Amino acid sequence: MANGSRQAAWEFFGAELKRRREDAGITQVELGSRVFVSGGYIGQFEQAIRKPQLDVAQRIDEALQTDGIFERLWRKLIKEQPYTEYFAHAAELERLATEICDWAPTVIPGLLQTPEYARAVFLASNPFAADEYIEELLRGRMDRTEILKDTTRPVYWAVLHEAALRIPVGNPAVMARQLDHIAVLMQERKVMVQVMPFAAGAHPEMGKMMWLMEFEDAPPTVYTEGVLSGSLLDDPAVVKRARASYDLLRAAALSPEASLALIESAAEDYRRCASTT
Structure with a gap:
């Protein structure tokens, strides 16, 4: 299902x-x-700005006594979207975020990928x-990267472990x-990237990717991912703790200037390797 058709289907929902x-x-408040x-x-x-999670769709069916129609619609739409079910809701929220903070311990984050x-x-x-x-x-991955090209793009801050570069x-x-x-995006001031060097040693959230999102008119959320699973959390206490961990990561990472130098140096190392093979 194309993006336009999928949006039209959510508008029908x-x-x-x-x-x-x-x-x-x-009323909306009562529901x-x-x-x-x-x-x-x-x-x-109702305006198809946000998409409900499955448990919310199920409770809507129960509250309105609609015999499961919204659960069925939800499952049909999620099945036909380009992301895994556990990531789909996070991908939808990403489009609405005013600020996104990524922590990537081993792999370059999706929004930065070529x-x-x-x-x-x-x-x-x-x-x-x-x-x-x-x-x-x-196609689904590259569609996501388009938000960094928009004039209304979110503030995007990523902390990458040096392992993701190496x-x-x-x-x-x-x-x-x-x-x-990545270096070009940094130089064009479209993103802020810091690198956590190997020399930093132990650090918060070792081995666990973390992705924080803030919104203009909704509570902040944190998304974490494991093996074939993901969790989107908006409990204020959990988000506050995740934000504190992210602040510690930023504090332990290299400055943006030093990070850019390291990224450019690593790119040159790969170029030399490519020229000899």
Whole structure:
């Protein structure tokens, strides 16, 4: 399903939600209280600005006595979107974020990836997949990177462990172009990137990727990912603790200027390696 068609389908979801809610004679605030979200969230669901998580869709069905229609619609739409189910909601929220903070312990974050690097990552995870499947994953990944090109792009801050620069993904030429890409984004002041050097030793969230998002009119969230699973959390205490961990990571990392120098040096190392092979 193309992006435009998918958005139209979510707009149908929202319009149907509004119709069913109004037929039941309840306000957005009243429905929100029954399904444990704010009335503002219900309004955003109805306008297809936000997409509800599965448990919210299920509670809407229960509150409006709609015989599972919103759960079925949700499952149909999630199945036909280009991301894994556990990541889909985070990807939708990413488009609305005013600030995104990434911590990447081993792999360059998706928003910073070049097509060649992303393809190599997907092939490593799916060595027996058909080309069409890899290309579908790649299109979804590259669609996400478009938000950094918008004039209304979010403030984007990434802390990369030096391991993400040194672990070769693809071949040396792919890595050189990947690191050059990050350097250009930094030089154009579209992103802020710091590198956590090996010399920093132990640090918070070792081995765990973390992704914080803030919004203009909604609570901040934190997304973490494990093996074939992901968690999107908005509990204020959890987000506060994650923010504190991220602040410690930034404090232990190299300055943006020193980070840029290290990224450019690593890119040159890969270029020299590529020229000798």
